[in-house]
Amino acid sequence: MNQEQPGPARRGHGNRKPAATIYDIARHLGLSPSTVSRALNKPGRVNAKTEQRIREAAAALNYRTNPMARALPTGRTNTLGLILTDITNPVYFTLVRGAERVAAAAGYTLVIAESQESGELEAESAERLLQSVDGLVLVASRLDDASIGALAERKPLVLINRVVDGVPGVVPDVVPGIRDALDHLAVLGHTSLAYLSGPSVSWMSRVRWETLLDEAPRRGMTIVEIGPGAPTLDGGQEGFRRVRASGVSAVVAYNDLMAIGLLRACRCAGVDVPSQLSIVGFDDIFGSDFTSPPITTIRTPLDLAGEEAVHQIVAALSEGDVPEPRRVSAQFVRRESTAAPGRPLVV
């Protein structure tokens, strides 16, 4: 008679049919919902024969467990959050990919959010995500140490490219890469360098600068910091005038994006790279090997960092043991944007 299926009020919009629940299966089979739940999740808890019937009914009804309904009593969402400063920054491609793979393998869904380089937006995203997530990965966080500590107290949290006392983090060791890069520049005959620095709130930019500041003088080279600037093509381009004015023969940029931006500005201004200015980038992003000339860079293996961070969270979530963080370190990649200094830049 009720060919129109008057039934209970439809959920959602339009007239879509509601998803099957364990109650549907139970009713169908004359069992209790709790039995269905156990059959599906506690292997061996119910009779094998019954379990088989339940599984078949579930398949027939195309049943999927409702993640929210499960999360409510268990407190586990099987979801991990990843917050980064800028989705469109190529540095993070491989990081996201690595994190995604490991998360998926461990049965977690990864939710990606973007803070657009703003600490405020980041705090907001973190706050929102924290509710619906089992753990959080913060990449190059712009938050202050205290805020990060507070977040870490609420849910398992791992940092990437940032170190905060008492909070687990994975950060590639830049020292080997920087040493090799400086050796390379020294051998070529460079004696005056500049560091084109990134955002002032970037912990990573400071680390790179401090390392350069430490290592350059040991090789008899002078070094100055130029910046801070936005970690983008534009940021690099904007640094050009100051680089030129500084009279240095080689520049290490905070990242490849800035290096490429600087490279462009040089080309526009008729400054030849590498004969008039050597440029070294950071990260080895997609695209840095098909600029002209290809960018010499210091590769930070962020795919590994992404994998490792998620590994740590998953481990913290399952047992609580310390899984001995794998060490990842940066690696110098020689390409063609560096050469022996020729004519001085300022004529």
Next chain:
Amino acid sequence: MNQEQPGPARRGHGNRKPAATIYDIARHLGLSPSTVSRALNKPGRVNAKTEQRIREAAAALNYRTNPMARALPTGRTNTLGLILTDITNPVYFTLVRGAERVAAAAGYTLVIAESQESGELEAESAERLLQSVDGLVLVASRLDDASIGALAERKPLVLINRVVDGVPGVVPDVVPGIRDALDHLAVLGHTSLAYLSGPSVSWMSRVRWETLLDEAPRRGMTIVEIGPGAPTLDGGQEGFRRVRASGVSAVVAYNDLMAIGLLRACRCAGVDVPSQLSIVGFDDIFGSDFTSPPITTIRTPLDLAGEEAVHQIVAALSEGDVPEPRRVSAQFVRRESTAAPGRPLVV
């Protein structure tokens, strides 16, 4: 006495303090949870004075509404899903960014999943996401029409770069861009073209090919299809031998990635671009303007497509009216990988 807070079992791992609930606020104020709920969500439903007290208590306890608990009775998660073939493909950067911005503006969280060019994985992701999401955006879906139709019946769904009858979709109109590109090549004097095609399951690749097949002869040019190939640098590189063997003077690649791959292969083989071979790409991805030479390409405004798709879903979710899809069309971008044909490619 209970200075150790024996209380109910802690949720989650470690000894993190549980989040405040509306019950905490209610108890604190001697009110009912339902009053708290209404005070926070139904403006005007409770006495302004009471509402004020509740808001203050909520702030003091740092209360955040639990999204899962809310989603359960309402069926609304305030989450949108976005499934694409390959996160690391630069084409999608701006698309993701655009979608994210619109989603955030409308109060939705965007969950991004990757299908790795596999229809099976895509189906699985879609199935999993569908439970916890209010709507879904499928980018360049590898699923067959029937599966897509089935998904669309369960939740609001919008396609990007794919057309399926009865399912809303946004796909940039490539015709204007292709016409301009062909005009450009014709004026330069090219008479024989090749299309380096993408994956055979890519609807978009077929559309581009059909359009070329239609338009090239009208301009007195011959055209052949070479492929299919992977839509990656490698895919482009692998097409090189066949392009060379075909003897054409200009190639239109399925996308910029393949164009760049082909460009590299040319350089390796000592074939000069553009004097010996003209190359046109698609999409205008990050990086296509700093290759050497910069790639002439047909830009598909995927940021707009991403925005538009999310707009449509949000509209479907809020009212159900048809928001008159905004038309987005591809645009020819002339750079330096195209020139008049010089010496024939095969000597």
Next chain:
DNA sequence: GCCGTTTTGCCAACCGGTTGCCATTCCGGG
């Protein structure tokens, strides 16, 4: 046939919100 143990399934409470409906209070008007 009896008893103890194990297996198997169900009851009911709970997670943290939302919401229909009802009871009470408050208000002004007649």
Next chain:
DNA sequence: CCCGGAATGGCAACCGGTTGGCAAAACGGC
């Protein structure tokens, strides 16, 4: 002073799972 209606807050059911505890059933040994 009485009445009707609006304003306000509470009760209880519900969303769809999970889980501790228990009772019934099955089983096995003597």
